[in-house]
Amino acid sequence: MDWDKLRIFHAVADAGSLTHAGDSLRLSQSAVSRQIRGLEDQLGVTLFHRHARGLILTEQGELLFSATAEMARKLDMAEARIRDTEEQVMGELKVTTATGFGTLWLVPRLNKLYSLYPDLKINLILEERVMDLPMREADVAIRMKEPSQSDLIRRRLLNIRMRLYATRNYLTEAGRPSSVPDLARHRVICQDPAVPQVSAGKLLVQQLLESHPRSLLMVNNYFGVLQAVLNEVGIGVLPDYLTADFPELVRVFDDVESAEVPVFLAFPEELRGSRRVVAFRDFVVDEIQAYRKSQSTAA
Numbered sequence: 406m407d408w409d410k411l412r413i414f415h416a417v418a419d420a421g422s423l424t425h426a427g428d429s430l431r432l433s434q435s436a437v438s439r440q441i442r443g444l445e446d447q448l449g450v451t452l453f454h455r456h457a458r459g460l461i462l463t464e465q466g467e468l469l470f471s472a473t474a475e476m477a478r479k480l481d482m483a484e485a486r487i488r489d490t491e492e493q494v495m496g497e498l499k500v501t502t503a504t505g506f507g508t509l510w511l512v513p514r515l516n517k518l519y520s521l522y523p524d525l526k527i528n529l530i531l532e533e534r535v536m537d538l539p540m541r542e543a544d545v546a547i548r549m550k551e552p553s554q555s556d557l558i559r560r561r562l563l564n565i566r567m568r569l570y571a572t573r574n575y576l577t578e579a580g581r582p583s584s585v586p587d588l589a590r591h592r593v594i595c596q597d598p599a600v601p602q603v604s605a606g607k608l609l610v611q612q613l614l615e616s617h618p619r620s621l622l623m624v625n626n627y628f629g630v631l632q633a634v635l636n637e638v639g640i641g642v643l644p645d646y647l648t649a650d651f652p653e654l655v656r657v658f659d660d661v662e663s664a665e666v667p668v669f670l671a672f673p674e675e676l677r678g679s680r681r682v683v684a685f686r687d688f689v690v691d692e693i694q695a696y697r698k699s700q701s702t703a704a
Contacts, residue, residue, distance in 0.1 A: 410444040415473035421459045478541045494684045495524035502547035505627030507531040518688045533601035538673050545672045549603045552671045559671040562693045565644050567606040567663035570654040575637040585616050592620035592639030600625045605663040610642055649699050
């Protein structure tokens with residue numbers, strides 16, 4: 406099969422439109438259409454159903470798209486390896502992690518990484534969905550559980566727990582609860598149990614809501630919970646790693662916390678030799694070690 410036709414087919418299948426594929430390939434719609442017709446004639450099959458809303462792959466088209474997607478992934482991997490040199494760390498690195506960990510722990514530290522590798526381009530994807538690393542949805546993931554896929558290199562970074570925090574000023578003004586039932590006199594700030602989150606945090610919130618707090622503020626991410634706590638809206642459920650960067654947070658109960666949540670860094674086996682991946686991994690590990698040292702000193 407003609408490699409150029411396959412490249413154009415993949416772009417059309419991915420975009421679902423001749424026009425959009427042509428824009429990305431810098432080809433006219435008619436040129437793209439000719440290439441697709443030529444490929445269909447060569448294979449003797451119809452690859453797309455045409456209708457007013459765009460293009461839909463036929464069964465044969467789905468089979469071919471699966472093959473071209475794998476080809477594109479391997480070509481991307483080859484390009485990444487070619488671009489990784491012994492002397493420089495440069496190019497794009499796609500990193501995915503949970504919204505809370507990404508916004509509250511990782512992003513504030515990235516300036517240190519850029520100071521070491523100013524030519525690095527990080528594409529940071531913050532979402533709770535577990536992205537498929539072997540399919541190159543991302544190069545590196547920091548996940549709140551151990552990856553289940555066997556073809557990943559993984560490293561356990563730390564263990565975290567969700568606990569209740571407030572500011573000193575809030576506790577002085579509103580009074581410090583001595584037990585969970587005392588939350589009935591306070592406003593609790595937490596993530597909605599219905600939104601995607603680690604199960605340990607969800608279970609803790611569900612238990613706390615059984616105490617029927619006087620008032621409730623539910624936010625769909627930990628960044629919002631933290632801002633509400635710092636502005637003395639109430640008592641919030643937050644991950645314990647925040648205490649290193651926000652010393653104004655005071656733990657409310659010594660014996661109320663979620664189950665332990667492991668944090669793993671993972672990347673595909675085939676990226677083991679990538680300079681970008683290794684540089685990012687070493688940076689995160691160094692920052693975690695610094696965090697642990699600060700916590701042990703504080704204790």
